[in-house]
Amino acid sequence: MTELTAPVWKTLHSAGNDADVFLRRLLEGDGDFRENIDILTEDISHQLSFYTATAYVLPHLAALCPVLSSADEIYLIAKTGPAIAAEADRPLSPDTEAGREFQEGLNGLRHEVRFLLTVPDTAALLKADPELCQEFALSALSILGDRAHAYGMYLLSAYCWEVGHAACACGWNDEELPLSEHPDCLEPVSIGPWDGKSLSEEAVWLHGLLSLAGDKQLRPVLPYLYGTGACPDCGRREPYWTWLARFMNEY
Numbered sequence: 001m002t003e004l005t006a007p008v009w010k011t012l013h014s015a016g017n018d019a020d021v022f023l024r025r026l027l028e029g030d031g032d033f034r035e036n037i038d039i040l041t042e043d044i045s046h047q048l049s050f051y052t053a054t055a056y057v058l059p060h061l062a063a064l065c066p067v068l069s070s071a072d073e074i075y076l077i078a079k080t081g082p083a084i085a086a087e088a089d090r091p092l093s094p095d096t097e098a099g100r101e102f103q104e105g106l107n108g109l110r111h112e113v114r115f116l117l118t119v120p121d122t123a124a125l126l127k128a129d130p131e132l133c134q135e136f137a138l139s140a141l142s143i144l145g146d147r148a149h150a151y152g153m154y155l156l157s158a159y160c161w162e163v164g165h166a167a168c169a170c171g172w173n174d175e176e177l178p179l180s181e182h183p184d185c186l187e188p189v190s191i192g193p194w195d196g197k198s199l200s201e202e203a204v205w206l207h208g209l210l211s212l213a214g215d216k217q218l219r220p221v222l223p224y225l226y227g228t229g230a231c232p233d234c235g236r237r238e239p240y241w242t243w244l245a246r247f248m249n250e251y
């Protein structure tokens with residue numbers, strides 16, 4: 001963890017180039033906790049871009065978590081997901097200082113999310129607030145699961161998950177694949193029930209977390225996002241995630 005007095009902070013970027021200012025306010029309890037979280041996390045995830053400040057902010061957030069109430073910790077984690085997922089678009093090398101800071105923060109947050117999932121309070125708090133539940137589930141995916149999947153879901157949230165993007169190596173592509181209309185070219189995967197504990201199958205626990213507050217937006221399309229596409233032009237079969245990644249890289 002890099003102290004806020006270290007010179008490196010002056011070289012780090014965020015949307016307002018002031019992540020250190022709002023992190024300091026948050027750590028010192030200066031002002032409203034949730035307002036500081038909102039400003040800081042927007043500063044490091046604006047337009048779903050990856051900012052260099054993110055890697056250095058995360059270890060501080062992870063260290064702050066254990067002293068927070070469950071409600072505040074859930075809120076902090078729910079808001080931090082987009083900044084973490086954006087790293088999938090600009091991966092850090094693990095051999096750099098920034099890469100090590102990012103991993104340190106991520107490891108701390110992984111521990112916290114795993115802990116929260118064992119506490120009965122967590123399910124009760126998420127059930128009471130569907131919007132927070134959806135944000136927390138996507139953040140948990142960013143932290144515990146595949147960040148590229150989380151990044152894709154945040155991108156598609158702009159379309160309320162009604163449409164997805166897809167591209168095959170043969171050149172076929174569709175910017176508005178109607179996920180919510182269950183297109184013929186996508187074969188859905190079957191997602192079984194979650195026991196509330198196991199984190200072995202990403203689609204299962206994500207679906208289970210979203211189910212806590214009865215999510216009706218993202219949950220219905222998860223079988224398609226984790227499903228298999230068959231190209232309408234060449235017939236090649238690939239995971240939908242491959243289609244989405246190719247579209248984002250090439251179009």
Ligand SMILES: [Zn+2]
Nearest residue numbers: 168170231234
């Ligand atoms: Zn094709």
